[in-house]
Amino acid sequence: MTDGDFRHVYVIIEHEDGKILQVSLEMLGEARRMMDDFNKKYLSKEKVVAVLLGYNIKEISKTLIQHGADAVVCADNQELRFVRNTVYTKAISQIASDREIATNIEPEYAVQFKRPRYMFFGADSIGRHLSATVMAHLDSGLASDINKLVVADLQITHQNKTGGKPLTYEKTLEMYRPDFSGFLWTTILCLDNRNPATQKDFHPQACSIIPGVFEVIKPDPQRQGTIINYTPRFDEQDLKVKIIDRKIVKSEIDFDSHKAVVSFGRGVKDLPEQNIKLIEELASEIDAQIGITLPLSKRPFSVSQTVDSTYLIPDRVIGTSGRKVSPKVYVAVGISGAMQHIAGMKDSEFIIAINPDENAAIRNECDVFVKGRMEDVIPIFIEEIQKQKQAVQA
Template identity: 30%
Template sequence: MDLNSYNNVWVIGEQRQGKIQPVTIELIGEGRKLANQLNKKLAVVIPGNNIDNLAEDLLHYGVDIVYYLKHELLENFSTQGITIAVSDLILDRKPEIVLVGATSIGRDIAPRIAGRVGTGLTADCTKLEIDLTDNKILQTRPAFGGNLMATIICPKNRPQMSTVRPGVMEKAPYTEEVKGTIEVVTPNLKPEMIHTKLVEILELKKRLVNLTDAKIIVSGGRGLKKAEGFELLRKLADKLGGEVGASRAAVDSGWIDQSHQIGQTGTTVRPTVYIACGISGAIQHLAGMSESKYIVAINKDPQAPIFKVCDYGIVGDLYDVIPEMIEWIDKK
């Protein structure tokens, strides 16, 4: 493999029902940094059909090229369709680095694409750096349950592929100025290549949790001692216009749905304010929320590790502290 024939940084964009997903903007922000270090171009690949407006919107985030994979068979999400279309484009254009969001969609297509193009894939990265001595990307991810960080390289194959957890990287800023271009690419797709068929889209009845975009998160852990404790946290979150999060211990206890889980095995978040209620501060949980701008900890144990990373700490029973917080908010 001629490594010198590979160029530029690509982001595989994700859109659902005509809306660009936040992780795509986060990857553009990180991809821009990598591309600038390498003095290369940044491209976004967006599969779909009748989404010309989304391709145009992506140019406002500082990308150089938008590859719009336009095909009627990509009207709705198709694992095989997207895998084939993106893989063929990679084999033809030869990007040096490819970034994919570690979402349900990204985790579905990324290993398939890597397999088709003959390269490796580092999953769930939390940090990406460039070794400028040979333009290798240093892909860092937690290992052994978050107890150590492993840095992985792909020295002999290209592209170098990573999936990145949502909420880890800073979003690219929106700009009015547009310098990039859109290239519409028609993938070589035929109906017989796709072995599944969309029959019906069912509306999800349960409350959707948007932890990634939340500016304020009120999170509960083992210290709640019961499922009813999350009702109190929900009252505080509602007063603040935030979301409710949880530690793995609370989820494993069956007190709240897994969609609320924050940490190494859950969602990574970086809100403006993170209120940790009855959370001790295990390293696995800290891996998912330590980038919060302000961390407020409420815990009865003054020796809890969470107090070493918080900006504001309250030693006390959360069942006494939170009602007082709610009362104070109501008065204001």
């Protein structure tokens, strides 16, 4: 195992009926920025490779090149029309291990090629699932829900990995993940085991990336790249699950037709039932739909059956694990502002936060921060809104 066995960053692209998902373009943008630095610092010919699976999707390849890919591996196949985990896992794993593809990407680096150096997936429901099964297939590790990436040379001393000796790991991907509601960043490394007794490589160094974190690069229509068509190989066994029909089930919670959204989080904890009723009242005054943070969907508080089944439900979660909203007004009540929540509401036009903790991360995301407890602030809001309404009617 040498450094030359692993080359390039492969970005797994998702699309819905031919429309590329935003997170895929964001990942391409970050891969481009990262690889531009990598090319200057280390090896000039490693590439950003977009991996595109689907049916009747060839046209999308050009858009991916305009958004930063040097090469697109396009598996356009009827069996890939809809995402099926077994089939997609197999196709992506084949692409990641294929030396002929590597030759088309960069012949100079193909002789030793075993697998990609780095691999990115979107941290959405499909990407999270696929990243886990592909990495299990490729026998490497995975860091999930990442929001910052750095390539660095690191000196590591580890009982298992290095046999207790200090060793330099070059071109290591530091994958940062927000934990404890974003109060702590964990850095995750996926390191080869270089202990002579238990030697094993762990490549690709792979992660799933939180939507809404990285910038999409400005598309350049003049940008040139290589399009590599690939035909995956499936056994009868892989194709056992067939998709006969597919319907997108519309959620019963309609955020789109409301101009305002009032969301609440764990800050309701002191008086959950009463606080949720207050929030309900505020939402009704401004004709807002009600959202929640992810922990609330795990039903952490004891409340009446009606409140529980109306509000503490996954369908109302805003963020990477739930819905993305962009109302004119977003009111965040008792929400700390974790990255995963912000990704779901940051495109709102005007954001108000109510929180007693002036150091809460939500403060950096809002237009108006009201320092205070919801129990004290919301009644004043309601009173003021009612006065304003009466003034308008008079």
